[in-house]
Amino acid sequence: xxxxxxxxxxxxDRFEAVVGADQRVEPRDWMPEAYRATxxxxxxxxxxxxxxxxxxxxxxxxxxxxxxRKAILLAKAQDEAGHGxxxxxxxxxxxxxxxxxxxKLIDGRQKYSSIxxxxxxxxxxxxxxxxxxxxxxxxxxxxxxxxxxxxxARAMVRICKEESFHxxxxxxxxxxLMRGTEAQRAMVQDAxxxxxxxxxxxxxxxxxDSPNTERSMAWRIKRHTNDELRQRFVDMTxxxxxxxxxxxxxxALAWNExxxxxxFGEPDWSELKQVIKGNGPCNAERxxxxxxxxxxxxxxxxxxxxxxxxxxxxxx
Amino acid sequence: MDAEMTDDHVYLxxxxxxxxxxxxxxxxxxxxxxxxxLGVDTALPAGxxxxxxxxxxxxxxxxxxxxxxxxxxxxxxxxxxxxxxALANLGLDLLGQARHLLTRAGQADGSGRxxxxxxxxxxxxxxxxxxxxxxxxxxxxxxxxxxxxxxxARHALYERLATHPDRVLAAVAARxxxxxxxxxxxxxxxxxxxxxxxxxxxxxxxxxxxxxxPWLDELFTPHEVELRLGVDPSELREPVLASLAAMIAEATLxxxxxxxxxxxxxxxxxxxVHTEALGPLLAELQVVARAHPGATx
Numbered sequence: 001x002x003x004x005x006x007x008x009x010x011x012x013d014r015f016e017a018v019v020g021a022d023q024r025v026e027p028r029d030w031m032p033e034a035y036r037a038t039x040x041x042x043x044x045x046x047x048x049x050x051x052x053x054x055x056x057x058x059x060x061x062x063x064x065x066x067x068x069r070k071a072i073l074l075a076k077a078q079d080e081a082g083h084g085x086x087x088x089x090x091x092x093x094x095x096x097x098x099x100x101x102x103x104k105l106i107d108g109r110q111k112y113s114s115i116x117x118x119x120x121x122x123x124x125x126x127x128x129x130x131x132x133x134x135x136x137x138x139x140x141x142x143x144x145x146x147x148x149x150x151x152x153a154r155a156m157v158r159i160c161k162e163e164s165f166h167x168x169x170x171x172x173x174x175x176x177l178m179r180g181t182e183a184q185r186a187m188v189q190d191a192x193x194x195x196x197x198x199x200x201x202x203x204x205x206x207x208x209d210s211p212n213t214e215r216s217m218a219w220r221i222k223r224h225t226n227d228e229l230r231q232r233f234v235d236m237t238x239x240x241x242x243x244x245x246x247x248x249x250x251x252a253l254a255w256n257e258x259x260x261x262x263x264f265g266e267p268d269w270s271e272l273k274q275v276i277k278g279n280g281p282c283n284a285e286r287x288x289x290x291x292x293x294x295x296x297x298x299x300x301x302x303x304x305x306x307x308x309x310x311x312x313x314x315x316x
Numbered sequence: 317m318d319a320e321m322t323d324d325h326v327y328l329x330x331x332x333x334x335x336x337x338x339x340x341x342x343x344x345x346x347x348x349x350x351x352x353x354l355g356v357d358t359a360l361p362a363g364x365x366x367x368x369x370x371x372x373x374x375x376x377x378x379x380x381x382x383x384x385x386x387x388x389x390x391x392x393x394x395x396x397x398x399x400x401x402a403l404a405n406l407g408l409d410l411l412g413q414a415r416h417l418l419t420r421a422g423q424a425d426g427s428g429r430x431x432x433x434x435x436x437x438x439x440x441x442x443x444x445x446x447x448x449x450x451x452x453x454x455x456x457x458x459x460x461x462x463x464x465x466x467x468x469a470r471h472a473l474y475e476r477l478a479t480h481p482d483r484v485l486a487a488v489a490a491r492x493x494x495x496x497x498x499x500x501x502x503x504x505x506x507x508x509x510x511x512x513x514x515x516x517x518x519x520x521x522x523x524x525x526x527x528x529x530p531w532l533d534e535l536f537t538p539h540e541v542e543l544r545l546g547v548d549p550s551e552l553r554e555p556v557l558a559s560l561a562a563m564i565a566e567a568t569l570x571x572x573x574x575x576x577x578x579x580x581x582x583x584x585x586x587x588x589v590h591t592e593a594l595g596p597l598l599a600e601l602q603v604v605a606r607a608h609p610g611a612t613x
Contacts, residue, residue, distance in 0.1 A: 051397070054391065054392050054400075055392050058392045061388045061391055062385060062388055062389060062600050062601060063600055063601065063603055063604050064604070064613075065436070065604040065605040065608070065611075065613045066432050066436075066605070066613040067381075067411065067414070067415050067418075067431050067432055067435055068415075068613075069613050070388075070411060071408060071411050071412065071415070074388060074391070074404055074407055074408050074411065075408060077391050077392075077400075077404055078401055078405060078408065081397055081404065082401055084397055085397050085398070085401065088397070098397075123604050123613075173613075176612060176613060179612075180611050180612055180613075181608060181610075181611050183608060183611075184608065184611055289392060289393075290392075292393070293393045293394065293395070296393070296395065296455075297394065297395020297396060297399075297456065298395075299514070299516050299517060299520070300395035300396070300399075300510070300517070301395060301396060302513070302514055302516075302517070303509055303510050303513025303514045303516070303517030304509045304513065306513045306514045306517075307508065307509040307510075307512050307513040310512060
């Protein structure tokens, strides 16, 4: 054994001890390269999801049917851009920069949540995204507030608080529509029919088909398996659907007295695979819009840099 | 598993709130509407004509609403994430101003019309905004130029209106003046960066100022209602132009010399005679609301 090996071993032991004791790893601490790479991938994917996720709801900003709803939706879009900023900043503590991550997003080298590759077709979709998509995101993200990597965990605390506002706003919109006209109620049911299965797929593939889960759980980046979180989401959502008066589009949905949870059907995993591969209904359009914004804004960013440089020089 | 999930405090607090969280103060976070004016005396002051005040509130409210709609079109298209946040923020400020002003219009004329009645159920010819705010977006330099021109003029106006005898209008103006000070700061900082950035950005910033400048004067052209209410906007022309000229010079750009755009038989946006850009903007803004007459959202 060489000196470097034993040094490395000691660092690794200390890292394992910190993680094992549920303490936080901070940016200057030693960490295994694979841990760093996993976090960069996950945080970047999360940041990209916030930014791309502005598009489906943004589709209804100009048409929101009351000024109050317009203000709520605009505040939400602003929060999402803010979440993107915190998350890119958390990723930057791991030695990457935002511009590089943006390039990877628009080149298709990094992913974002597949849920945003579905179209928003009526204003009720805004409510259903708040209720189901933000609800699923909360189930996924709340455990991340205790993630082993400090900057990510702290960003998630703030993000989860705001996400919970968004979820309630979505649900309140749906309650209002369900108390409204026949056309409004039909709009809600149609939106639930379209978003239910994609929402269940937000938790990722079944545990048997999720190769990274075990290691991420050992590192305390992930706290629960995909199937555990999916079950928790279904159990939380079914009573809300009943209260709302909508039907979830799953004939297999049934209360299981024995295990105290809801049984539910199998999502169409082959469809999810197609969406992940880039063949979803909106993949190309979502990335193209992000690319266009980035490229159209290049001259603005260059001007800001040039101006900062001039100021720096004249201050010398 | 249960024990491990007990410290998921955010999730639990959400679940505890129950399925119908209406009436919770923090709930519509960032979108508060009634609070800022709570307790403000809504009675019409002596000597102020309700019908005139209602029209005046529409002039100002429509400016804010239409510019807010144009800013909203920037969402997901901004050059940088910081600008996504900032432009949405400015759009929210203007939307909030519009909501207060249009609500006041419905109180002042005794019609009881709501903010949504004004926004969604009026025809294009009934909108009274200046033409500057309805022009299509253009590039980021045009976004900056329009914000700068509008915010500088509106800030100067609201400073004066903060002491208006109508308590509601005065309260809206006092609150908005702080927001508009930030809009000027934001637009001014980009005017400087683009004007004194690269050769390309300077050219684009100058072109944007040149393109929008001819629409500025409409903000200083009095409507008969403004004269009757004693709020003549032509008094703003000189101080606003001086303030703009100073900022433009600092950005190493030239103050445009183009003449104001003419009216149509003496009538412009304030009288419901708009550019071709307003119709499509309103069609989009109003489409869902009009497809469901009488529905509540």
